[in-house]
Amino acid sequence: MEKIKLAAEIINKSEFTVVLTGAGVSAESGIPTFRGPDGLWKKYSPHQLATYEAFLKNPNLVWEWYSWRREKIKAAEPNPAHISIARLERIKEKFYLITQNIDGLHKRAGSQKVIEFHGNIWKEKCISCDFKRESYEIYKDELPKCPNCGNLLRPDVVWFGEPIDHDILQISFDLVEEADCVLVVGTSAVVYPFAGLIEFSIKSQKKVIEVNLEPTPFSDLCYISIQGKAGEILPQILNYIVR
Ligand code: APR
Numbered sequence: 001m002e003k004i005k006l007a008a009e010i011i012n013k014s015e016f017t018v019v020l021t022g023a024g025v026s027a028e029s030g031i032p033t034f035r036g037p038d039g040l041w042k043k044y045s046p047h048q049l050a051t052y053e054a055f056l057k058n059p060n061l062v063w064e065w066y067s068w069r070r071e072k073i074k075a076a077e078p079n080p081a082h083i084s085i086a087r088l089e090r091i092k093e094k095f096y097l098i099t100q101n102i103d104g105l106h107k108r109a110g111s112q113k114v115i116e117f118h119g120n121i122w123k124e125k126c127i128s129c130d131f132k133r134e135s136y137e138i139y140k141d142e143l144p145k146c147p148n149c150g151n152l153l154r155p156d157v158v159w160f161g162e163p164i165d166h167d168i169l170q171i172s173f174d175l176v177e178e179a180d181c182v183l184v185v186g187t188s189a190v191v192y193p194f195a196g197l198i199e200f201s202i203k204s205q206k207k208v209i210e211v212n213l214e215p216t217p218f219s220d221l222c223y224i225s226i227q228g229k230a231g232e233i234l235p236q237i238l239n240y241i242v243r
Contacts, residue, residue, distance in 0.1 A: 024186020
């Protein structure tokens, strides 16, 4: 309990709070993580499903997999971790959320100041022209085609080996640079450049608070590291946040 009270005290004193999240935040909504015990990458190969080369080689397989994830996400609800972060946004004057999650559950929980660092599963883009759209389709047989040029549409998410949009990267580092408190929730913190935001926050002596089920490479370097479920820990922290 001491760590929870201390975390809340730091957030209460914070002039500018930035929250960084990963798949662990959505785990209690029934969305599998990637590297946890039942993580997706334990069952599936990221190289067969989450690279541009894999998509060109077998677009049916890749869309089958994203459709399966769309169905799971459609059936899911934001959990107390998402809801706590949305509440914190309404309480803290200066606040921003940067998430690796493509599931859109933060926004469904009411978060507005959100950067989706790895894109969004409900967005699609053409592989050759600059056509983009939002779609809630679950593709079974027919793959989505671009209405402009007829080429394939792909999920508008960042795959392995692909760069992060330059503006998103710049804004994200500017936000953590301006922050005085960085709350990191539900990420194994091994995927860069997102993990670089955590590294930068620690090196520039921000008050970094980590909430994660398992230790991460940064746990010992954080100001506070709380091990546990985000859906249980974050509501407890919110109980001590001054409105
Ligand atoms: N509460 C808090 N943390 C949790 C919970 C929970 N209920 N359940 C799992 N975790 C933790 C796990 O211990 C793990 O450290 O969440 C972390 C999830 O880590 P990953 O599965 O590696 O997910 P993430 O860090 O978001 O992955 C980064 O990798 O696969 C790519 O693009 C994908 O955005 C993803 C990126």
